Amino acid sequence: MKGICGIDIDRDNVFISFAAVNRGRINFLKEIEVGAICDDGFLDYFKKNSERLNKSIMVEEKRLSIKVDDVFLNLPRQLEKKRVVEDVVPFKKRKKINPPDLIMAKKHIADIFLDWDDFCIHNFVLGCEIEGKLYPTLPIGVPAKKIKLKSLLVWVKDKLHREVEDIFDNVDRRFGGFVSSDASSFTASFPEGYIRKNDKDIFCVINIGYDNSHFVVCRAGALEFGKEFDFGSKKIIAAIEKRFLLSPVLANEVFARYISFKNVPYYKEISIKKSNTYTNLSTQAVNSFVREYIKGEVNFMLEKIKQKVGIESFILSFVGRLNAKEGFYSFLKDFIPYQVKVFSPTGHNKSVSSSFGCLKYGMHRFLELEYCRKQESFWERFLKVYKEYF
Numbered sequence: 017m018k019g020i021c022g023i024d025i026d027r028d029n030v031f032i033s034f035a036a037v038n039r040g041r042i043n044f045l046k047e048i049e050v051g052a053i054c055d056d057g058f059l060d061y062f063k064k065n066s067e068r069l070n071k072s073i074m075v076e077e078k079r080l081s082i083k084v085d086d087v088f089l090n091l092p093r094q095l096e097k098k099r100v101v102e103d104v105v106p107f108k109k110r111k112k113i114n115p116p117d118l119i120m121a122k123k124h125i126a127d128i129f130l131d132w133d134d135f136c137i138h139n140f141v142l143g144c145e146i147e148g149k150l151y152p153t154l155p156i157g158v159p160a161k162k163i164k165l166k167s168l169l170v171w172v173k174d175k176l177h178r179e180v181e182d183i184f185d186n187v188d189r190r191f192g193g194f195v196s197s198d199a200s201s202f203t204a205s206f207p208e209g210y211i212r213k214n215d216k217d218i219f220c221v222i223n224i225g226y227d228n229s230h231f232v233v234c235r236a237g238a239l240e241f242g243k244e245f246d247f248g249s250k251k252i253i254a255a256i257e258k259r260f261l262l263s264p265v266l267a268n269e270v271f272a273r274y275i276s277f278k279n280v281p282y283y284k285e286i287s288i289k290k291s292n293t294y295t296n297l298s299t300q301a302v303n304s305f306v307r308e309y310i311k312g313e314v315n316f317m318l319e320k321i322k323q324k325v326g327i328e329s330f331i332l333s334f335v336g337r338l339n340a341k342e343g344f345y346s347f348l349k350d351f352i353p354y355q356v357k358v359f360s361p362t363g364h365n366k367s368v369s370s371s372f373g374c375l376k377y378g379m380h381r382f383l384e385l386e387y388c389r390k391q392e393s394f395w396e397r398f399l400k401v402y403k404e405y406f
Contacts, residue, residue, distance in 0.1 A: 335368075
């Protein structure tokens with residue numbers, strides 16, 4: 017069976033998601049963790065560990081009875097470059113806009129604003145203007161001699177892209193391409209059908225990683241700039257360490273094994289060895305402390321998001337380590353303001369990483385392929401059905 021996978025490299029861990037592809041449909045299979053310490057930087061780590069990661073993929077191929085055709089890579093935020101640009105794109109003559117014109121217009125924008133040694137990862141159309149009229153995307157069928165196109169460009173240096181491609185070639189894998197961390201986080205959280213059904217709403221995703229967190233906003237089908245926060249699982253572990261006077265190793269173990277967002281009986285205790293003695297720690301006390309700590313951090317991020325979107329009403333979801341903890345979404349709904357709708361993914365969509373969103377968006381870049389189509393007449397719709405039927 018044909019398969020694809022997405023890789024998300026965080027500083028303390030590597031996450032790899034696998035999916036089967038059947039007639040263009042993507043079916044999630046599994047997410048695995050490959051323990052790692054990525055202190056040397058993304059590229060150096062990837063060079064040194066490509067064989068190890070490939071062996072992990074080979075093991076899962078056998079277990080899942082798939083053959084991975086493409087591997088997509090979540091682009092680290094520190095390596096990606098972003099810029100909102102706008103320019104007039106002329107046509108040779110006045111004509112009705114068709115889908116190839118969108119490809120041409122996006123290429124024109126990228127050629128104008130990127131250097132010769134830049135490699136464009138994404139070109140998100142934020143809107144266009146034709147003869148004084150504004151459209152959210154390029155409107156098919158509308159006559160125009162020129163258009164003013166506004167785009168969000170995401171790119172890396174061509175040298176980086178070629179080096180990563182060579183690493184994949186060396187382990188006999190096909191590099192599907194980079195995917196922006198914003199697009200990965202967003203796609204990991206919200207199904208495409210849900211986005212289309214609620215296209216008038218503003219969507220937001222908070223991705224809680226190891227060193228830090230970031231949020232991304234999607235408005236009118238277009239991704240917008242987010243913001244990074246100095247908050248992640250590392251900060252939570254450090255707070256446990258300081259509050260309960262534990263070693264870093266013990267604090268990490270408490271976070272991994274005992275933190276839950278479900279109600280914990282007051283009589284449950286954790287027995288911890290300190291030097292030559294044992295200390296009992298109340299699980300209720302630890303969990304109450306962690307919940308209050310996270311609540312304060314999430315509320316701070318929500319205020320920044322409200323400032324970004326300009327209103328207090330939006331649909332919110334989360335990606336990251338806390339998704340694996342029991343009761344996390346119920347905990348969020350208890351304190352997040354009622355104007356904010358918390359979208360609770362189910363099953364595999366409760367993503368611990370962006371790796372599944374990476375492969376989903378890498379396979380189907382729906383935020384970059386949309387355009388507005390004029391209203392079809394009855395006979396146009398009839399002819400389309402007739403052709404499809406016969």
